[in-house]
Every structure is written in C-alpha cells, then in structure tokens.
Amino acid sequence: MKILYDVQHPAKGDKNIVELGMVDKVETDGNKVTVTLAFSRHRDPLAEYLIGSTKAVLIRHIPGVEAEVKTVIKDPGKKPAGLDLGTEELTNVKHIIGVASGKGGVGKSTVAVNLAVALARLGYKVGLADADVYGPSVPKMTGTENEMPEAYKEGEKEVIMPLEKYGVKWMSIGYFAKPEQALIWRGPMACNALKQMILQVRWGELDFLLIDMPPGTGDIHISLVHDIPLSGAVIVSTPQAVALADVEKGVNMFRNSSVNKPILGLIENMAWFTPAELPENRYYIFGKDGGKAMAEKYGIPLLGQIPLVQGIREAGDDGEPVALSSRPDGEAFVLLAEKVAGAAALL
Numbered sequence: 065m066k067i068l069y070d071v072q073h074p075a076k077g078d079k080n081i082v083e084l085g086m087v088d089k090v091e092t093d094g095n096k097v098t099v100t101l102a103f104s105r106h107r108d109p110l111a112e113y114l115i116g117s118t119k120a121v122l123i124r125h126i127p128g129v130e131a132e133v134k135t136v137i138k139d140p141g142k143k144p145a146g147l148d149l150g151t152e153e154l155t156n157v158k159h160i161i162g163v164a165s166g167k168g169g170v171g172k173s174t175v176a177v178n179l180a181v182a183l184a185r186l187g188y189k190v191g192l193a194d195a196d197v198y199g200p201s202v203p204k205m206t207g208t209e210n211e212m213p214e215a216y217k218e219g220e221k222e223v224i225m226p227l228e229k230y231g232v233k234w235m236s237i238g239y240f241a242k243p244e245q246a247l248i249w250r251g252p253m254a255c256n257a258l259k260q261m262i263l264q265v266r267w268g269e270l271d272f273l274l275i276d277m278p279p280g281t282g283d284i285h286i287s288l289v290h291d292i293p294l295s296g297a298v299i300v301s302t303p304q305a306v307a308l309a310d311v312e313k314g315v316n317m318f319r320n321s322s323v324n325k326p327i328l329g330l331i332e333n334m335a336w337f338t339p340a341e342l343p344e345n346r347y348y349i350f351g352k353d354g355g356k357a358m359a360e361k362y363g364i365p366l367l368g369q370i371p372l373v374q375g376i377r378e379a380g381d382d383g384e385p386v387a388l389s390s391r392p393d394g395e396a397f398v399l400l401a402e403k404v405a406g407a408a409a410l411l
C-alpha cells in the first residue's frame with residue numbers, strides 16, 4: 065500500500081490511486097504481488113496506463129517481484145463515506161484512555177509513549193494507538209519506523225496485527241502512509257484511517273489502550289469520541305499561560321454534553337528544566353505550577369509533573385523511551401503510571 069502511493073492518476077491532479085480509493089486488493093504470494101484496481105466504468109481510457117504504471121512502481125520498489133495487476137468494476141456511488149467497523153476488537157480492552165491537549169507540541173506523544181512503557185513496567189497489558197494521522201510520531205519515538213505490521217483477511221474483515229516492542233503493542237498510520245501523503249488527506253479520509261488504526265487492530269486482551277490524540281479540537285476529535293468507546297482522557301499541558309488557555313478548550317471538549325467523557329487528570333509536562341550537570345536545580349522556564357492551578361480550577365487531579373530534560377528529548381529521537389530507564393526522568397513516568405492506573409480504577 066505504501067508503495068502504491070507513488071502511482072499517480074494523470075487526470076486527477078496529483079492524487080494517487082490509494083487516495084482515490086482505486087486499490088481494491090493487494091495480495092502477496094512468495095515474490096508475486098497481485099494488485100486489483102477498481103474502476104467505476106468499463107473501458108476506462110486510462111486503465112491501461114494505470115495498470116502499466118502500477119506494475120512499474122512495484123518493479124522499481126521490490127527487487128525481483130513478479131507483478132500482476134487486475135481490474136474490477138465497482139460503482140463508486142456505493143462507497144460509504146464513513147467506515148462502519150464495529151468495536152469487536154476492543155471487547156477485551158479494559159480502559160481506553162485518550163491522551164489529549166488543546167495545543168500542539170506540549171508533549172502528548174512523549175507522555176503517551178512513556179506512559180505506555182511505564183504501565184507495562186508495572187505489569188499491565190498495554191497498547192498504544194497513534195491517532196495523530198497528520199503527524200504520527202509513535203514509529204520514531206519507539207524505533208519502529210522501518211517495520212510493517214501484518215494484515216490479513218478474516219472472512220470479509222481485514223485485521224491488522226499491532227507491532228510489539230518494549231512490552232507494549234503499537235499501532236500508527238505512520239507504518240502505512242508516508243508522512244507527506246497523510247498531510248494532504250481531507251477530513252473523511254483521515255477519519256477513516258484513524259478508525260482503522262483503532263478498530264481494525266487485533267489488540268487482544270489489554271488493561272490499557274492509550275490513544276495519542278492529535279492537537280486541537282477538530283473533526284478528528286469529534287469522530288474519535290463518537291466512534292471509539294473512550295473510558296476517559298488525560299490532558300497534557302505545559303505550565304505556560306498560553307498553553308493553558310488551550311487546555312481549557314480540551315477540557316471543555318470532553319465535558320461537552322454530547323461527548324461527556326471523564327477526565328482522569330492533568331499531566332504537567334516541561335514543569336521545570338533541570339540540566340544534566342545540575343540535577344538538583346530546577347528552572348521554571350514556562351512558569352511555576354501553572355498546571356496545578358489549572359487542575360484546581362477545573363476540579364481535576366494533577367496526575368504528575370514531568371521535567372524538561374534533554375534526556376527525554378534524546379530518548380524520544382533515538383526511539384528508546386526514557387521510561388525504560390531507572391534514571392530519575394524515567395522514574396517520573398513510573399510514578400505517573402501508578403497515578404493513571406489508580407484514577408482509571410476509580411472510573
């Protein structure tokens with residue numbers, strides 16, 4: 065599928081066949097790959113061309129491949145706008161918890177990934193779904209960016225197996241789409257992709273499924289809270305006043321009467337800066353205890369304060385979450401995990 069993003073439709077701007085929903089099936093058998101392209105009419109004048117360029121792209125990307133391209137006629141009018149996937153794969157998941165914030169870049173993904181690893185260290189069965197279809201960061205933060213989850217058909221249903229590393233099951237759109245492709249998706253397509261990353265995944269038995277939410281309070285969020293049986297959410301913020309103003313929007317989104325999901329608590333990230341060479345020192349660059357004040361204002365618990373430490377950023381970039389280590393910044397996430405598990409138990 066990832067490879068097929070390179071097959072562009074000459075008559076539809078820069079759109080590719082995956083985006084246009086023309087890929088009906090991809091089957092593999094040894095080194096043979098059979099792609100079935102769906103056309104809306106017989107004798108499409110571009111069919112020959114698209115068959116040729118699909119083969120060319122497969123041959124260019126997969127050395128030694130035997131490429132076959134078939135076609136099928138499908139009425140595009142019947143294609144549903146929203147996927148109806150059901151929630152069977154979540155049957156054995158105890159708590160589904162969104163990791164959210166109103167604002168971007170406050171460390172949701174860092175917190176989500178480390179919280180997942182820390183919960184696993186405490187002995188819980190944990191999965192994490194990266195719901196940030198426009199900017200997935202889980203593959204990089206877990207060092208799994210070159211892996212490809214397995215998918216197979218079970219009757220009419222398609223099932224995706226999560227990746228497993230550091231004792232956690234991971235799923236992200238980043239494993240399937242190139243980042244520059246996901247960015248141009250329009251609302252409905254992004255929502256469908258997101259639903260697949262959660263509802264079509266064989267999570268199995270889990271104590272916690274964390275959902276790393278994209279920043280903001282837009283389409284994706286509404287789709288997410290309506291289609292996925294979230295148990296609740298944790299909100300991440302920095303102590304800074306401008307970040308807190310957006311947190312307010314995040315809190316209100318979950319408290320809105322049509323959504324109405326409990327907020328387990330607030331996590332204050334980048335609460336202070338501690339340089340590696342002066343581990344006792346704390347510098348409150350984004351202000352002191354802003355998160356604490358916000359938590360009080362909204363009557364939600366402050367679940368933890370995570371310092372701004374170079375090691376946390378480096379560990380994220382290296383794909384080895386700091387929560388794996390017994391350094392103080394790693395232990396901060398273990399403490400947080402305990403608090404989150406406690407709050408979830410009270411739901």
Ligand SMILES: Nc1ncnc2c1ncn2[C@@H]1O[C@H](COP(=O)(O)OP(=O)(O)OP(=O)(O)O)[C@@H](O)[C@H]1O
Pocket residue numbers: 167168169170171172173174175196199201278279333334370371372373374375376377378380381
């Ligand atoms: N406590 C921390 N200490 C040091 N660096 C951090 C900390 N938290 C986050 N970072 C770094 O800040 C950057 C942004 O973090 P992250 O990607 O987790 O934010 P986000 O809220 O998920 O962003 P987005 O809104 O884009 O999804 C990353 O480079 C990350 O490594």
Ligand SMILES: [Mg+2]
Pocket residue numbers: 172173174196201276277
């Ligand atoms: Mg993120």
